[in-house]
Amino acid sequence: MWRSPSRISRALCRVDASIFDGTFESLSQLAEKYQQALALHRQGQVERARKVCREILEAQPAHADALHLLGWLALQTRDPRTAADLIGKAIEIDPHNAIAHFNRGTALHGLKQWEAALHSYDRAIALKSDYAKAHCNRGVVLQQLKRLDEAVCSHDRAIAVRRDFPEAYLNRGNALRELGDLSAALASYDHAVALKPDYAQAHSNRGTVQRELGQWRQALECFAQAIRITPGYVDAHVNRGNVLRDLKESDAALASFERALTLNQACAEAHSGRGNVLKDVRQWDAALASYDRAIAVAPAFAEGHSNRGVLLHQLNRFDAALQSYDRALEIEPNYAEARFNRSVTLLVLGDFSRGWREYEWRWKNKGGTVIRERRDFVVPLWLGEAPLAGRTILLHGEQGYGDAIQFCRYARLVAELGASVILEVNRPLAGLLADIEGVSHVVVRGSELPPVDFHCPLMSLPLAFNTTLSNIPAAGAYLRANSSDVMRWRTKLGERTGTRVGLAWRGNPNNANDANRNIPLRELTRHLPSTFEWISLQKDTTATDLETLGNNAHIRDFSGDLKDFADTAALCACLDVVITVDTSVAHLSAALGKPTWILLPFNADWRWLCNRDDSPWYPSATLYRQRASGDWNDVLERVMADLQARH
Helix, strand or coil: CCCCCCCHHHCHHHCCHHHCCCCHHHHHHHHHHHHHHHHHHHCCCHHHHHHHHHHHHHHCCCCHHHHHHHHHHHHHCCCHHHHHHHHHHHHHHCCCCHHHHHHHHHHHHHCCCHHHHHHHHHHHHHHCCCCHHHHHHHHHHHHHCCCHHHHHHHHHHHHHHCCCCHHHHHHHHHHHHHHCCHHHHHHHHHHHHHHCCCCHHHHHHHHHHHHHCCCHHHHHHHHHHHHHHCCCCHHHHHHHHHHHHHCCCHHHHHHHHHHHHHHCCCCHHHHHHHHHHHHHCCCHHHHHHHHHHHHHHCCCCHHHHHHHHHHHHHCCCHHHHHHHHHHHHHHCCCCHHHHHHHHHHHHHCCCHHHHHHHHHHHHCCCCCCCCCCCCCCCCCECCCCCCCCCCEEEEECCCCHHHHHHHHHHHHHHHHCCCEEEEEECHHHHHHHCCCCCCCEEEEECECCCCCCEEEEHHHHHHHCCCCCCCCCCCCCCCCCCHHHHHHHHHHHCCCCCCEEEEECCCCCCCCCHHHHCCCHHHHHCCCCCCCEEEECCCCCCHHHHHHHHCCCCEEECHHHCCCHHHHHHHHCCCCEEEEECCHHHHHHHHCCCCEEEEECCCCCHHHCCCCCCCCCCCCEEEEECCCCCCHHHHHHHHHHHHHHHC
16 A cells, blocks of 8 residues: 655755756746656556656755655566665655555565664655554554554544444454454454445455354355456355365365366465365375475475475374474464474374464464363463462363373372362263362363363363473372262173173264264174174264164163263273273263273374384383274274283
8 A cells, every 4th residue: 555656746855956057937847847757656557757857866866855756666566676676766765655654654664674664654754644554554563563553543543533444444454363362353344344335455355264163054154255346356256165074065165176276276285275275175196296386386385384284194193293393383382282382293203392382382282272262261371380389279171081081191290299189070070070180170161160260171180280292190000980880881781691892883973083083883894703792881872883883783882871081991890801982982981091992083083102112101001003094894803802802
């Protein structure tokens, strides 16, 4: 956004007559030439306007307006370096020209010289306090400098000066979005659209926020509207593809990215988005080729390097994944998603010293969190530094039930530091964890919290205690089932007819990796000999599962009797072995010390490490990994062979 140096009436008074040999008419002719240059510029005759400016400067090198106009013409022809130099010379001659300072700021902005651009906008505003465009551009630069609150204030000032300023509302929305105030950002985009209904960028940015709010269908309509206004709007096609991918409409998403690439083959975001969809549908080679193309057209595209790392991790090419993440972080050191993804690879390799530190980046991406919504507490976060003797600390669950079960073991260590430990978990876990060692009181999430001095998320405790592979706490069983509940289940199960084996084949459907880790019950039943007493540990069963269970009488279903994890723990205590996919049942059974056989996909979760069939977290666990992606038959054949040998 720049302004024309059109103050013609001041041209003569800036002329230094001492360098002229001619008469006053020469000065008048010089002014006429400047007016001619301006007229040519307005007519779009850039080269002719540039030629006239040079003629003026040959006669009068200190002609500030000619220098300014020549710089402005350089801006128009996308030469910001020349523009900044020429306009800077004009400002040396006439430092009181607000428009010149503004345009120099715009040139420096184009050169990404943020501090220098900010100084130029500040000078323009000092000379003209109601300079709305300068306030707006200043806000954009402040956002680039991550001074987000100041950026919002600058846009607010621009709007206060000029209420009908859609660009200021749009840029204000951008800063608010980066601050994480999505509702306010949406309202700001709404103002922009109300002022300028055909503002394609505002519609597209509005859709981006709605996507972050999980309002996918509304987001799609926003991107569609942006495309209706500007059919060749590449970013809108890319954003539409991202939402369609969120909705798991892979074919439509792929078509959107392909359309973006038809419009611009050099769009790195479109290549990367295409790679994401191809990865989702397991076209690994094609996905990798798309990421490589994204990086080829934009070597400094950090997201492309990070996405490439995610795919390589998924292919168990961990060293190569780290190289991709490292490259992303060379480009953008504070790229939270890349740091978090890198932490997962470090953890799967057993590099806990670096992995736990990087894992803290799960809270710091532009949406507020990588995993779940970040929670703010008035008390400080404890990560092992502050003394806890005589203090009260809140340990609170995050992510899934299995994560809470795995990391609640640290409560004892916290208590041993002299703290009174309050444990907050979701209601289904409250009964199970009520008597865990080290916990003074269990609170159900959503209930009023007692006064505390510190807080710590459960999954930050390994960092707080500098956990390595050799010092993982609670090496044996650290949970126990209620004895009366166990007796009740033994009565319900009745007389034993064979080895009792618990089964869990499906996890939380909201888990992003759910389809990869689950085994369809119909496939599982083909491998279950009737010589064993099979006990379903699934709490929630689908209609398809119920139909399959009805056709397999040798699998006993108690889903209607499993009210919470305390019930499931008591049932597990009655079994000889538990066979489960990677879900909360795996953690529960292993934490109880039961023999637990965990069936893992080719690319298993980081906590199971790599290339091993045991777990330092759970000594009673045995891991059965896919040898090829998606192949459960081989896994189940090995499991049943071992079960028969055990029997």
